[in-house]
Amino acid sequence: MDVQDYILIDEFLKGNLSGEQLEEFNHRVTSDEVFKEALEYQQIANTIIINQERIKIKSQLQLIHQQNKSKTITTKKWWGLGVGLTFVVIILTVWILNRVKNHNVLDNLKVIEETAEILKINNESQSVRTFNEEKVEVTPKLTKVIEEPPTKKDTVINIIEVNSKNDENNVIEKALIKDQSTKDSNKVKDLKVIEDKTKLTDKTKIEDPCLGVNQITPKFELIKPCFGGERGSIHFENNTTKTVTFSEFSIDGGQTYVSSFTELKIDRGNYEIEALTATGCKSKKDKLVVNYADCNFVIQPKQNKYWELSIPESDEWPITLEIRNARTGVLIYQKNISDIEQIIWQGVDQNNNQLDMGNYVYWFKSKNKGLFAKGQITIVN
């Protein structure tokens, strides 16, 4: 089929033929088999293209529909999740509030247990009494019922009835107790006996559980060694016994550190420090003085051995390095350092002239804290 026929068929398929042309076209179709076949194939080609585009459009619409559907489902899911979460939050809140409420009640009971260092049992002699509808032998006893380290002081508790079946082993299974400090009485609690006292006294005052800690007045001074070296350690000592050991301490009431002062990034300065026991008892606060030791260096510029120093930690920038002649005090080198960086001093003055052998002093200063590190540099051959 030639191009002319192709164009003619194309025009026919597009409906662009005039009446006369159309007549001529129809005549050819009926009389020319090759032309008729060419028309058919061109029609097929058009049909294929039209159908493929229709399929494409339908698939696109289908895709949009599915995306929309999944969006709706996702939205619904999120709504569901949101509603579910709200319920969970409400339930949790109610539960927590309940817990807090219960906890307060339990705390009251706990206080009764924890603070009962010395207990007074009413002064009835051993007798048989009814306790929880059960006949039990009541043995007045001074009993320590502390399970956890005491934290409260001056709480007096009366145990007014004790169910003690096994007196020899000091086991009290049940006790009717009265906490005089809270006026909370007639609570039946299971108490575990830890220690017995031999004598009964009325309204004995409980010893302050943190008393031992409070009495400690430790003295600290920490000297931070030279830049880049270990930062030293910290010790807690009791002035009288010298045996007090603390596993934790706090600086300026801030973060609590666990015996790791060597890892503590603490700047030069004065701080307040207190020791902490595992149960929350705090020592008296004391001043902690942190300073840098004088650090001396020897350099050999002619052997390419220079002063390579790490800048000391500072919470204030810039800091200033000054180097002076040790004998005359004349300033020979000054550098403002704006951030932590490595400084290499090659034994030169401000104009980069090599200095003579001898002793020089250096110091680091900051605007507000003043001098905070110093030492000597010796230039040798």
Next chain:
Amino acid sequence: MPFYMKNSYTDKEIIEAIRNGKTERVLNFLYDTTQYKIRNWILQNNGSEDEAQDIFQDAVLSFYNYVLENKFDETKSVEGFIFAIARNGWINRAKQKNKMVTGVKEMEKLDRMPDNVDLISQTMDKDKVNQIEALLNQLGERCKELLTYSIFYDMRMDEIAKTMGFSSANVAKTKNYKCKQRLIAIVKENKSYNIKSWIYN
């Protein structure tokens, strides 16, 4: 704002986009504006979700046909037109299925359409779809695109040249001829598909 970045289109822009073969965003827009309405109406009239979606798709394609064959009255609203096609389509389909005859009568009574528009059913069996895909895969993307513009969208050669980056309308014309010949050759090579029958269906 460029056309492809817009989220909302006027009827004129929609028609223009269809005639230029730039329909992806238009389809999204048509879905957003008309699908929900059609779906609700079909569901209210005893149709299913799937049927509603099918009718909607065919209505959009029918609208395309009207536009491409210059039969669409541009004074009418696109949204209303697509809805009218879908409504007609659903009434006819319900009749064919003899589904809820009373309901259909009611529908016809209540929703007598102002537009004499018909839904062109585009249902194609899967075999036919697969065969078309197989044939066109041999043709190549560029030829497929070119033929789609010239045959389906009936675009002028200078428009095709501009859209596809050909140097002139003549180049587009020559390439169009070659692509069509190539497609015909592919069809001839695949006689087993009984493609001739397609044009009479």
